[in-house]
Amino acid sequence: MLIALAFLPGPRLVLLDEPTTALDVTTQARVLASVREMCRDRGAAAVYVSHDLGVVRGLADRIAVMYAGRVVETAPLGTFFPTGTTGTTGTPGASAGAWHPYTRGLLAASPDVAVRRAPRSIPGHAPSLTARPAGCAFAPRCARADALCREETPSQTGQGPEHLVACHHPVAVPETAVADVVADLPEVRPGADAEPLLRARDVSFSYGRAHRVLHEVSLDLREGAFHALVGESGSGKTTLARVLSGFGGHVTGTLSYAGAPLAVAGTDRPAELRRRIQYVFQNPYRALNPRHTVAEILRTPIRHLFGVSQDEARRRALDALDRVALRPEIARSRPGELSGGERQRVAVARSLVCDPSVLICDEITSALDVSVQAAVLELLTTLRRDGLTVLFVTHDLGVVRAVADEVSVMHRGRIVEHGRTGDVLDDPADPYTRSLATAARGAVTA
Structure with missing residues (x-):
């Protein structure tokens, strides 16, 4: 209902801040379909704020990834989720096009409804917005960081058509493709005869x-x-x-x-x-x-x-x-x-x-x-x-x-x-x- 109200004045741009976060999958699917339809029919652009990469993949044309108040990578959807990737959420692998270590970490951490895979977090802690470190804010959590990263804030550089990355040492795709693939987890099978706790x-x-x-x-x-x-x-x-x-x-x-x-x-x-x-x-x-x-x-x-x-x-x-x-x-x-x-x-x-x-x-x-x-x-x-x-x-x-x-x-x-x-x-x-x-x-x- 609130989303429909946002489109009533005929805006050129609509900002949506996590509107489907607390929704179940069937309600979420209906809401996302409505957003796509209203944007198409009314010729409106939308900025969709979300931490759900599955939702992003099903809705966005272009993605901007933020960390500690800065955009660290931006590219068309197909760069992050190319066709033919493993699973339904574009699990990073040999064909994934993300170049910033933080973006790759997000993709590796995203669960996939089609494939059982171990949760994989990014080591360390996000910095406080009032106490960001000097240089690259992601450096304390990045295995590739060096003295340059800790001293100088990286600017955005082009890595491909409409693809910008703010990183001193962007990750070449083939370099860590094997490391990004997470092994499947066996399911634990509790004994059928055991007394329930x-x-x-x-x-x-x-x-x-x-x-x-x-x-x-x-x-x-x-x-x-x-x-x-x-x-x-x-x-x-x-x-x-x-x-x-x-x-x-x-x-x-x-x-x-x-x-x-x-x-x-x-x-x-x-x-x-x-x-x-x-x-x-x-x-x-x-x-x-x-x-x-x-x-x-x-x-x-x-x-x-x-x-x-x-x-x-x-x-x-x-x-x-x-x-x-x-x-x-x-x-x-x-x-x-x-x-x-x-x-x-x-x-x-x-x-x-x-x-x-x-x-x-x-x-x-x-x-x-x-x-x-x-x-x-x-x-x-x-x-x-x-x-x-x-x-x-x-x-x-x-x-x-x-x-x-x-x-x-x-x-x-x-x-x-x-x-x-x-x-x-x-x-x-x-x-x-x-x-x-x-x-x-x-x-x-x-």
């Missing part, structure tokens, strides 16, 4: 007596598994996640943890179980106390749950920030001084300091750029190998393909399909699942 049986949830959101939903989370929960907005994903976390409400059915009954209301659960089942909220703007510094936000649960000294709590807090790719000086900041992506990573860090057994993540990467998203997914994958069980609520099927062992598909308050990730995405049995998979692939091939 967290189990829901015939769970229904209603707002009041009239509006039922969940309809006799059953779900098993196996220990050490990365379980994705997908579906359109309003399908009941978040409601189910909140029920498992103990937010209560009008709930019927049963929950169990490690084979023992689990109270529906978190206030009725022992403190140890509340620590073991942690929840990361979707909206980072409401999840953190605006009056506390990041250090206080992280130290409070550490001191409360583990009774450690102030110095040890400080050490654990700084370690948690590093694990979610945040600079240590952010500990002195308050949430209002952080970007949405930084706030979300603080929220993840707050859950991790509790040393949980089950982490329930509600759309936690939807507001993150692909490299930071990859860093968070790398962290969760590492923790999963150490025994953490993850329920990952998301609408990004590329992320599901990259990290999930199992996936459950929700539609109108019911789970309509469940299985191993590869089986569900490659050969969906339910018509609704097929529509999601088709929309996810269509968004990057339109």
Whole structure:
């Protein structure tokens, strides 16, 4: 609706700032189709701000890549996503035409709904916009950087038709083509006979007596598994996640943890179980106390749950920030001084300091750029190998393909399909699942 309103005055140029970030794949596909149609029919140009490279590939004619307040590379779409590249999102390889190391890092970090591939983040941290380093801002994170990069800001130079790169040492395509190809990951197959760590049986949830959101939903989370929960907005994903976390409400059915009954209301659960089942909220703007510094936000649960000294709590807090790719000086900041992506990573860090057994993540990467998203997914994958069980609520099927062992598909308050990730995405049995998979692939091939 808001996008349509932007076109009503008949503008020559429309600016769209992440309009599809929080949308599920089918809604996103409809919105992108509308944007393309209105631009074509009304002769309008559009600048589309996005961190979703799949959306960019399906919509843009020309791409400008920004880092630390500067455009580091700009080129026609086909330069970054030439025809014939592996997968649906133009995975960088021998034919990829990106020349700036940062652009290549973004492409390597982008998940692909067609191919299971390990998340790959860019090492290091993005600089603060108020404390950029001298020279090239990307130099501290770049393996090719030398003294010139650290002293002199690069200007844009031509690398081909309409292709500009701001880099002292642009990457020749054949030089790192092999290194950029990421090996496929084998899927972990939890034992079918193993007792689920967290189990829901015939769970229904209603707002009041009239509006039922969940309809006799059953779900098993196996220990050490990365379980994705997908579906359109309003399908009941978040409601189910909140029920498992103990937010209560009008709930019927049963929950169990490690084979023992689990109270529906978190206030009725022992403190140890509340620590073991942690929840990361979707909206980072409401999840953190605006009056506390990041250090206080992280130290409070550490001191409360583990009774450690102030110095040890400080050490654990700084370690948690590093694990979610945040600079240590952010500990002195308050949430209002952080970007949405930084706030979300603080929220993840707050859950991790509790040393949980089950982490329930509600759309936690939807507001993150692909490299930071990859860093968070790398962290969760590492923790999963150490025994953490993850329920990952998301609408990004590329992320599901990259990290999930199992996936459950929700539609109108019911789970309509469940299985191993590869089986569900490659050969969906339910018509609704097929529509999601088709929309996810269509968004990057339109």
